[in-house]
Amino acid sequence: xQIQIDQVxxxxxxxxxxxxxxxxxxxxxxxxxxxRNGAGKTTLMRIIAGIMEATAGTVYFDGQTMKSAxxxxxxxxxxxxxxxxxxxYPRLTVKETMDYIAMLxxxxxxxxxxxxxxxxxxxxxxxxxxxKVRELSGGMKRRLGIAxxxxxxPEILIVDEPTTGVDPEERISIRNLLTEYAGQRIVILSTHIxxxxxxxxxxxxxxxxxxxxxQGDIGSMIKAVSGMVWECTLPITEDYKSMLTEFTLVSNxxxxxxxxxxxxxxxxxxxxxxxxxxxAEDAYIWMIGGLAP
Numbered sequence: 582x583q584i585q586i587d588q589v590x591x592x593x594x595x596x597x598x599x600x601x602x603x604x605x606x607x608x609x610x611x612x613x614x615x616x617r618n619g620a621g622k623t624t625l626m627r628i629i630a631g632i633m634e635a636t637a638g639t640v641y642f643d644g645q646t647m648k649s650a651x652x653x654x655x656x657x658x659x660x661x662x663x664x665x666x667x668x669x670y671p672r673l674t675v676k677e678t679m680d681y682i683a684m685l686x687x688x689x690x691x692x693x694x695x696x697x698x699x700x701x702x703x704x705x706x707x708x709x710x711x712x713k714v715r716e717l718s719g720g721m722k723r724r725l726g727i728a729x730x731x732x733x734x735p736e737i738l739i740v741d742e743p744t745t746g747v748d749p750e751e752r753i754s755i756r757n758l759l760t761e762y763a764g765q766r767i768v769i770l771s772t773h774i775x776x777x778x779x780x781x782x783x784x785x786x787x788x789x790x791x792x793x794x795x796q797g798d799i800g801s802m803i804k805a806v807s808g809m810v811w812e813c814t815l816p817i818t819e820d821y822k823s824m825l826t827e828f829t830l831v832s833n834x835x836x837x838x839x840x841x842x843x844x845x846x847x848x849x850x851x852x853x854x855x856x857x858x859x860x861a862e863d864a865y866i867w868m869i870g871g872l873a874p
Contacts, residue, residue, distance in 0.1 A: 589638035599624040605796040613782035614771040622771040661735035671715035720751030779861035813854040
């Protein structure tokens with residue numbers, strides 16, 4: 582399966598775009614969409630899933646589109662989708678919840694029971710099958726959300742901010758299970774947490790204010806800022822903000838009477854500056870034009 586996003590735009594008003602002429606391809610594996618809140622990640626995912634219609638442009642699935650109702654139904658059966666905000670009936674057990682979702686997908690009999698068991702095992706919730714949803718932790722609910730999205734064994738899985746609001750251990754667990762599920766399938770993960778992308782995604786797309794800033798692999802993304810990352814130390818009494826007309830601030834760490842700066846720029850900010858190895862975070866901040874003030 583290959584997804585081709587061709588000049589996709591979403592306009593909300595004459596002056597307001599959710600997306601503007603976004604084009605790139607997505608192949609098998611884990612693809613990360615990263616951008617700050619309001620960058621257009623959710624809008625793009627909803628368009629790919631067929632939940633929202635683009636104002637202009639087309640999404641192709643192996644050359645097919647959702648232009649007709651019949652083709653939309655056909656393609657959506659091959660897609661699993663987990664929005665950022667979702668809910669379950671709190672009084673149902675995990676297994677009852679999955680049974681309900683399975684029936685919505687037209688599954689029955691032995692096939693239904695097998696799919697439920699397989700899906701829960703994949704997200705490591707099989708031992709919580711008889712626990713009520715209201716008793717689950719936030720991370721477990723996220724994993725249950727993924728289980729219901731894969732019960733029909735979709736070729737494309739779309740998950741919107743799945744690690745939001747969970748502890749570090751759950752973040753790693755969710756990240757790992759998405760990587761395991763991908764294989765020869767397409768898994769599209771949106772996040773504003775750069776570490777989730779750097780640790781797991783073969784493909785990366787950076788969105789900012791509705792436009793595509795980068796698409797490719799994480800290694801090439803990092804190389805884009807090679808030789809541009811600097812660290813220097815200033816007295817706390819010195820105002821470093823005047824430097825930000827020429828340099829992009831990545832981080833500032835106050836240490837007693839001094840401040841340690843990590844900056845992006847094409848030349849050294851000070852004579853005693855040290856050139857640092859670039860990271861995915863450095864590349865991301867450079868591509869979106871710096872952090873919001």
